[in-house]
Structure formats: C-alpha cells, structure tokens
Amino acid sequence: MLLNHRIARPDMTAEDVEMWRTLVADRSGLFFTDSRLYFLGQRLWERMRQHNLASYMDYYRYIMLDRNGEQEWAALLEGLVNNETRFFRHEPSFAALRERVLPQLWQQQQAQNGLNLWSVGCSAGQEVYSLAMLLLETAVFPPQHIHITGSDISGSKLAQAKNGRYRHFEIRSLPEAYRRKYMREYQQGHDQLFEVRSSLRQITEFRYLNLQAPEWHTTTQHDVVFCQNVLVYFSNETRLKILQRLCERITPGGYLFLAPTDVVSLRLPGMRPVYFPDALVYQRVAHTATEN
Missing domain, CATH: 3.40.50.150 (Vaccinia Virus protein VP39)
Known part of the structure; x- marks a missing residue:
C-alpha cells in the first residue's frame, strides 16, 4: 500500500542534502546546486512513496543495502536526469x-x-x-x-x-x-x-x-x-x-x-x-x- 499522496514531503535536513548530493555525484557525476534541491527532493519523495519509506535516510539505506538497491537506483536516476528535448532544439x-x-x-x-x-x-x-x-x-x-x-x-x-x-x-x-x-x-x-x-x-x-x-x-x-x-x-x-x-x-x-x-x-x-x-x-x- 502506497503512502497517502496527500502527505506533505518532509523537508531535507542539511545531513540529508549532503548524503544525497554525495551519492548522486559519486555514482552519476550529477551535481545539484542549492537552486535545484527542491527538484532533487521531489524526485526522492516520488520514489520513497513507492516503497512506503517516510525518511530520506530509510530510502538511502534501501538503495545501499537492499538486494533490489541497484534496480531502484536505476529508477531514481531516470527521474533525476532531465530528458526534455526536441527536434532541432538549438x-x-x-x-x-x-x-x-x-x-x-x-x-x-x-x-x-x-x-x-x-x-x-x-x-x-x-x-x-x-x-x-x-x-x-x-x-x-x-x-x-x-x-x-x-x-x-x-x-x-x-x-x-x-x-x-x-x-x-x-x-x-x-x-x-x-x-x-x-x-x-x-x-x-x-x-x-x-x-x-x-x-x-x-x-x-x-x-x-x-x-x-x-x-x-x-x-x-x-x-x-x-x-x-x-x-x-x-x-x-x-x-x-x-x-x-x-x-x-x-x-x-x-x-x-x-x-x-x-x-x-x-x-x-x-x-x-x-x-x-x-x-x-x-x-x-x-x-x-x-x-x-
């Protein structure tokens, strides 16, 4: 059963931000500036709700320790990458x-x-x-x-x-x-x-x-x-x-x-x-x- 979609996304603490910035940068090279932290938090929260996880630390542990962690990381990365494009864009x-x-x-x-x-x-x-x-x-x-x-x-x-x-x-x-x-x-x-x-x-x-x-x-x-x-x-x-x-x-x-x-x-x-x-x-x- 998924978390109630009306539940507000929890705020990210300074520790949460550092933890996720480091993981994402180490694994993909992507770097989230302060102006893009809201986007990062939103994408994390979307995946957390899929697994009924209420804290950023719990989700971090899930990716790092669960046997399905690599598969979940791939799903998260899909959401973190900005794929907006179009023909003859520039x-x-x-x-x-x-x-x-x-x-x-x-x-x-x-x-x-x-x-x-x-x-x-x-x-x-x-x-x-x-x-x-x-x-x-x-x-x-x-x-x-x-x-x-x-x-x-x-x-x-x-x-x-x-x-x-x-x-x-x-x-x-x-x-x-x-x-x-x-x-x-x-x-x-x-x-x-x-x-x-x-x-x-x-x-x-x-x-x-x-x-x-x-x-x-x-x-x-x-x-x-x-x-x-x-x-x-x-x-x-x-x-x-x-x-x-x-x-x-x-x-x-x-x-x-x-x-x-x-x-x-x-x-x-x-x-x-x-x-x-x-x-x-x-x-x-x-x-x-x-x-x-």
Missing part, C-alpha cells in the same frame, strides 16, 4: 553545422571517406535524428559515408531512441516537410504515432554511456560532437574532465558544439573557439593530452 547550432561546418569538413581530405558525429546526452534520439535529417538534406556527404552515434545514461530514453517512435507532441518542432519525408505516421489504439524511416536508421546507432564512468569504452574519433544542455548538471570540476575527454575524441579540424548556457569562458587544451551567431563552438587544432 537552431543556431544546426545552422552553423549546415552552412559552415559541413562544407569545411568536406574540403578536408580525411572527412571525405566518412563523417562521424556524436550526440552526447541524446535522450530519446531527437537530436540524433535531427542531425541525420540535416545531413541527408544538405547532401554534402553521401549516406554511406555518414555515421551518427547517440549516447545517454537513461536506459528508457535509449530504448525509445532505438525504436524511433514518437507521439505527436514530441515532434511538434519538426518541420512539416521533414515529418512527411522522414517519418511514417500510424495509429496504435487511440495514439497517433510517428516512426523514423529506414533512411535515418541506417546511419544512426545508440549506446549507453555514463559520462562519469572511469572508462568510456569508445576510441572512435569524431568529426562533430554535439554536447548541449548536458554539462550544466555537473560540477565545474567534473564538467572540465568531461570536456577534456570529449576533446580527445575529436579529430584534428573537427568541431565541438556546446549549448550557450552550458559553459562560459572555458579554455580547452587543443581547442579554439569559433564564432558562429548565437552558437558556442570549438574546433580542435592540435592533439589533446593523453586520456585520463
């Missing part, structure tokens, strides 16, 4: 990629035999499929030379990304012409669904990745990396480590796209800022230090 970045970056990469001999892109924190796949549509539309590179990888920490979002199926509200930002060309519309019960066509599936793949993990198990070099609206959830120290590791996986001459809200005034070894209107972009100009 238009200035896509404009820079379409109008400037792709033509420049085509002129570089090493990119003409294949173009590798990586969407970090891809959520349910909207960014990956947006990149795929843009590349197919611009036709700078032939489809057989394009490979786009999406990675995320959320198992449920990766499953949706692999399925490539979306409800009508999830494709609200997708241009009508793209929807007709790259989506198959069908009815499932009372739901109107849209599924990506094979032309997008053939050039995309999805993988699980915890950015905080000691090893990333990927040595692929990428010509373009999109890491937008992801770094804002990490501490400054973790953010810099992630960026350094991302830069190591970018080919010389390749590009890193960040969200303007993610990072301000960071100097990245081997990278130089490139000006595009309303976009935050770096280009790799030299090899970075050896991976940590």
Whole structure:
C-alpha cells in the first residue's frame, strides 16, 4: 500500500542534502546546486512513496543495502536526469553545422571517406535524428559515408531512441516537410504515432554511456560532437574532465558544439573557439593530452 499522496514531503535536513548530493555525484557525476534541491527532493519523495519509506535516510539505506538497491537506483536516476528535448532544439547550432561546418569538413581530405558525429546526452534520439535529417538534406556527404552515434545514461530514453517512435507532441518542432519525408505516421489504439524511416536508421546507432564512468569504452574519433544542455548538471570540476575527454575524441579540424548556457569562458587544451551567431563552438587544432 502506497503512502497517502496527500502527505506533505518532509523537508531535507542539511545531513540529508549532503548524503544525497554525495551519492548522486559519486555514482552519476550529477551535481545539484542549492537552486535545484527542491527538484532533487521531489524526485526522492516520488520514489520513497513507492516503497512506503517516510525518511530520506530509510530510502538511502534501501538503495545501499537492499538486494533490489541497484534496480531502484536505476529508477531514481531516470527521474533525476532531465530528458526534455526536441527536434532541432538549438537552431543556431544546426545552422552553423549546415552552412559552415559541413562544407569545411568536406574540403578536408580525411572527412571525405566518412563523417562521424556524436550526440552526447541524446535522450530519446531527437537530436540524433535531427542531425541525420540535416545531413541527408544538405547532401554534402553521401549516406554511406555518414555515421551518427547517440549516447545517454537513461536506459528508457535509449530504448525509445532505438525504436524511433514518437507521439505527436514530441515532434511538434519538426518541420512539416521533414515529418512527411522522414517519418511514417500510424495509429496504435487511440495514439497517433510517428516512426523514423529506414533512411535515418541506417546511419544512426545508440549506446549507453555514463559520462562519469572511469572508462568510456569508445576510441572512435569524431568529426562533430554535439554536447548541449548536458554539462550544466555537473560540477565545474567534473564538467572540465568531461570536456577534456570529449576533446580527445575529436579529430584534428573537427568541431565541438556546446549549448550557450552550458559553459562560459572555458579554455580547452587543443581547442579554439569559433564564432558562429548565437552558437558556442570549438574546433580542435592540435592533439589533446593523453586520456585520463
């Protein structure tokens, strides 16, 4: 029997805050600032009610000691990760990629035999499929030379990304012409669904990745990396480590796209800022230090 949903969420003590901040940061790298503690408390309380646990300490012990603790941690993490996204979310970045970056990469001999892109924190796949549509539309590179990888920490979002199926509200930002060309519309019960066509599936793949993990198990070099609206959830120290590791996986001459809200005034070894209107972009100009 679940706890009464009308029972008010208990306040988090300073000890509760420190305990949960530490656990979440150690396991996922996510850092909750004071301004986001309410969100953290809400997500904890939602899971606590599922298990009839009335205190944050009891829930902590459940995750740490119960035989189902790992499964519960995965469920909690799903709620802590902000998966809000949409197709072509940051238009200035896509404009820079379409109008400037792709033509420049085509002129570089090493990119003409294949173009590798990586969407970090891809959520349910909207960014990956947006990149795929843009590349197919611009036709700078032939489809057989394009490979786009999406990675995320959320198992449920990766499953949706692999399925490539979306409800009508999830494709609200997708241009009508793209929807007709790259989506198959069908009815499932009372739901109107849209599924990506094979032309997008053939050039995309999805993988699980915890950015905080000691090893990333990927040595692929990428010509373009999109890491937008992801770094804002990490501490400054973790953010810099992630960026350094991302830069190591970018080919010389390749590009890193960040969200303007993610990072301000960071100097990245081997990278130089490139000006595009309303976009935050770096280009790799030299090899970075050896991976940590």
